[in-house]
Amino acid sequence: MPVIISFMFIGGILLVFWLELTYTEYVEKLKFLYAGSIEDAKTILQTILSALITMTTLVISITMVVLSLSASQLGPRLIKIFMSSRRTQIYIGIFFGSIALTLTLLILLHDQSTFEQPPKLTISSCFVLAFINLFVLLGYVNHVARSGIADTTIERVTKELENSLARLCDNTNSQQHSEASSIPSELTQHKRDIYSASSGYIQNIQYPALLEIANQNDLLINMECRAGDYTFSGQKIGTLFPKNHAHADIEIKVVECIDIGANKTGAQDIEYSIRHLAEIGLRALSPGINDNFTAMTVLDKLSGILSAALDTDLPQHIYHDEDNKLRLIGKSVTKSDIVHSALSQIRDAGKTKPDILHHIIVIIGQISLTLKSQDAQIALNQQVELIKQHIHEYFHGKEEETYLLKAIEKYSL
Template sequence: MSDRRSRPPRALSPLREHLRDTFWFAPALTLVCACVLWFAAAALDEEIVSYLRDERAYDELQDLISVAEDTKQIVVTISSAMMTFIGVVFSISLVAVQMASGQLTPRVVRIFVRSRISKLTLSVFLATFVFSLLVLSSYESETDPRRVTSLPFVQSVLTAVLVALSLLLFIVYVSSTLRLMQIGPVLDRITRDTFRVLGRMPAGRPGDGALPDETARIAHTGRAGVLRDVHVARLVRAARRQGVVLRLIPRLGDFVVPGTPVLAVHGGAPPARYALRYTVSVGVERTLHQDLAFGLRQLSDIALRALSAAVNDPTTAVQSLDRIVQVLAATVRLPLGTVHHRDRKGVVRLVQDVPGWEDLVDLAFEEVRRCATDTPQVTRRLLAGIDDLMLLAAPDRQGPLVRHRALLVQAVERAVPDASEREFALFPDRQGIG
């Protein structure tokens, strides 16, 4: 872990992450590729026809004309049916996603939007539709081998390949969408994304001494939204050139409005505006690119939705707690809180506030604990999770866990008057009621 923490800060690529949050880029790029592929296939078909005509291989050319005529009806059927197929498949899929978001949390829609298989399936479907339309334009009414100039033989073969690929992706896509409706795979996806954030945790080390006096503040001038990304390397570079220390005021995930201070300058004049361009990214919702707390936020939301009176699914809440404990167990020994990023000479240039251990524990347990007092399955799992974390936590990190355990016990004692039921609800069990 120490080797990973000592790496220099990785340069952020907001464009890549933002394109992953869109559903239009991959299909649009694939449509362009489909057009390029058609042009190449049409040119190859013309070369084949020209070669056979020059060699006076009219019998072979007549055979190709017959094959092309036979496949023309297939291409017509594909072009007319593919768009309807796309509409039906994705309408059903969006209904499934809507059901999953209603039962779990609206944040699971983000998993669908970022799903590579979803984008690949839509892209191939659209490419097949456009390619088949372009192939139809290559057919000629001329059937005389001596006069024919274009014959979509290669194009027809590629159309068949695209159809086969579409069918294969359809099977994979349906399987992926059905998994999205199951709580286990959704929780596993959120947890894996959270661990990827842990792999990109800020690599700064604690600073030596206090920061210089604050000399200026830089306000946010863009649109209002959630702070999603911070370009650490660029901020460090700007601070080094100016000879100052920058301090990021809001945390990742905070909502900022125009005029809100986002950077504090310590020890000198602020860097020029152009040097700070594209250093912070604001969007309409939080992402898991750098925001560690957002993973726990999603897991906690699913548990809270499961504990609501409308859903009343304590088993789902227990499964969410399983993953919450897994994430906390992975962060229990990590250095958290304020992070100091240094330049190549080891001088602190950027100070960033990340969630501390107590913040993560409160986010994970506070709301779930308040809603779980009358559900013994959840209280038992919550107690078992806290006890497991107590075994992993260093003495200086056991305080928040002890506090939440005591508050949970007190809440159950107030809510459950019967002594035997109270004893049952306060017995730690990793399965809730196993």
């Protein structure tokens, strides 16, 4: 985006320059335009160019300092979120575009013999843009300051998580489901194991391509990994059935359908953004920060996500062919996994903080009131049992014990 904006600025100043050369008689009627010489204009433009470069360098330096301090409290992914913001990209594009525009105009003014008189409109346009940059700078500073606030970051991550959940769960309609996802007994003794060819995080598994391979070769593919898992070279990641249909070249094709990279992504990993949100809460509860209010804000956002996710049909990567023959079994995220990712670490980090435990109890109680999934309810009940252990261990015989147990009793947990 900054590169595109820079080229737009260059194109814009060239267009203004061409219009001025084409319609000189009309430009002459504008008395408020620049009225100095070309030498004076070059001197002013050189000063403006130097000032813009200095300002842009200083702004970026300050930005990285602010982001570094904020990332230490909210997590390193804050920098990625900030840099991926469209508003941030537009601001940076305006700064660099102004520099590119001024430099382009200086190049145009280099040969004085080209002009009978200075290009007043073009030079004036550059002056106006330099003035506008002062207000852009104010907006950018305000944007950076707001981006470093915990609530802003939490809200961005929550929206990203909601979009990810909606996108991934919408795909369930196009998938073929089956309750009978077990491997037929006659195939269990005739298998060929699949091993990872490289180390890294699984970013994406190309299930349609795997299904096509299984159909073409009359195979059943059982994947024992999913997006978000870390694999090392030589690790078993799946099995092909039957063995006599699974040749070495087919195994290579199957492995190529698994995209492995250095970092996790949210392409297929529902827990990716949940872990990011939970990380903010964990850092807030660390002894160095000890910000319970930020952790409770995270829990509030997670409660909405959990309520939606636990009553939604999560993607189940089980596919059949046109004859309803089982062809592909993929490892899928469960509702228990989502509950664990969202609550377990924050609960453990806040086990000595009665306000955090009470907040988790209230959230679980409110979710349970409308929850229909039995598996999800079991996972939530496990969290409640662990909270009871924390209460007995850290608040036995204290007022906090009575307070927390009454909250549990209130929601019949």
